[in-house]
Amino acid sequence: MPYWPRVRVEIDEMVNRQFETPEFKRLFAVPLTPRRLEVYRHHMTYYGSNRRDCWAMVMSKAPLGVKRAIWEHEKDELIHDERMGKAHVTEEDLKEFDESGLSPGARAAFYAWLYCAREKPWLEGLVYSHILERRNNGAIVRGGGLTERWARKQMAELGKSEAELDVQTQVHAVADREHSDIFEPIFERYVVDETSARAVVEAARDGLLIDRALRGAIAGAMLEVEGPPLGTETGPRGGIPG
Numbered sequence: 093m094p095y096w097p098r099v100r101v102e103i104d105e106m107v108n109r110q111f112e113t114p115e116f117k118r119l120f121a122v123p124l125t126p127r128r129l130e131v132y133r134h135h136m137t138y139y140g141s142n143r144r145d146c147w148a149m150v151m152s153k154a155p156l157g158v159k160r161a162i163w164e165h166e167k168d169e170l171i172h173d174e175r176m177g178k179a180h181v182t183e184e185d186l187k188e189f190d191e192s193g194l195s196p197g198a199r200a201a202f203y204a205w206l207y208c209a210r211e212k213p214w215l216e217g218l219v220y221s222h223i224l225e226r227r228n229n230g231a232i233v234r235g236g237g238l239t240e241r242w243a244r245k246q247m248a249e250l251g252k253s254e255a256e257l258d259v260q261t262q263v264h265a266v267a268d269r270e271h272s273d274i275f276e277p278i279f280e281r282y283v284v285d286e287t288s289a290r291a292v293v294e295a296a297r298d299g300l301l302i303d304r305a306l307r308g309a310i311a312g313a314m315l316e317v318e319g320p321p322l323g324t325e326t327g328p329r330g331g332i333p334g
């Protein structure tokens with residue numbers, strides 16, 4: 093029985109449903125302002141750094157062919173991406189923001205991903221990171237992946253043109269299509285029985301849960317700047333009208 097095609101359908105459905113979760117809805121309901129966008133960029137910069145740690149940890153224990161695929165992936169992310177004229181995350185990016193200013197929920201999500209990358213078997217560890225690029229892949233997510241939707245939101249609410257979007261947003265709206273495709277042959281090769289199939293589905297589910305925790309935390313942090321005083325908004329703390 094071909095396991096991977098079946099698993100692929102299941103996890104692709106999961107990444108599509110991610111956008112219907114309360115945390116993703118909350119994130120997309122935050123009215124954007126330039127300062128709130130800075131809060132988002134701050135979190136995404138450290139998210140990018142956390143991703144590098146996690147991929148490296150998975151690489152350390154994966155078979156050679158998987159190490160090669162991760163290395164290939166990390167060329168854009170860590171070394172240099174022609175489209176960006178730099179790596180996806182650099183020391184300068186990190187210096188721009190203070191790590192201590194991250195929201196507690198975001199810090200917790202980063203630690204959760206680190207734990208999973210370090211402690212889980214490599215195939216599961218890989219999925220915890222890979223699933224994030226899958227939910228950013230507009231060829232998989234109907235209506236566009238996270239970054240694509242985030243770009244549209246900025247254009248609609250802040251009147252930005254595509255050229256005015258920050259370079260991270262511009263590049264990630266497309267880069268993660270290729271990045272998630274890199275691992276297709278890996279899954280074909282290693283998702284070969286009930287055990288590996290179940291492990292991948294469970295890691296995808298939990299990776300997406302951590303992702304929800306992060307997005308909900310970022311939404312809360314964004315609402316704390318330039319919003320009406322807490323408690324005067326509709327709904328619970330940081331609530332969004334409608």
Ligand SMILES: [Fe+2]
Nearest residue numbers: 169180264267
């Ligand atoms: Fe990236």
Ligand SMILES: [Fe+2]
Nearest residue numbers: 169225268271
């Ligand atoms: Fe990537």
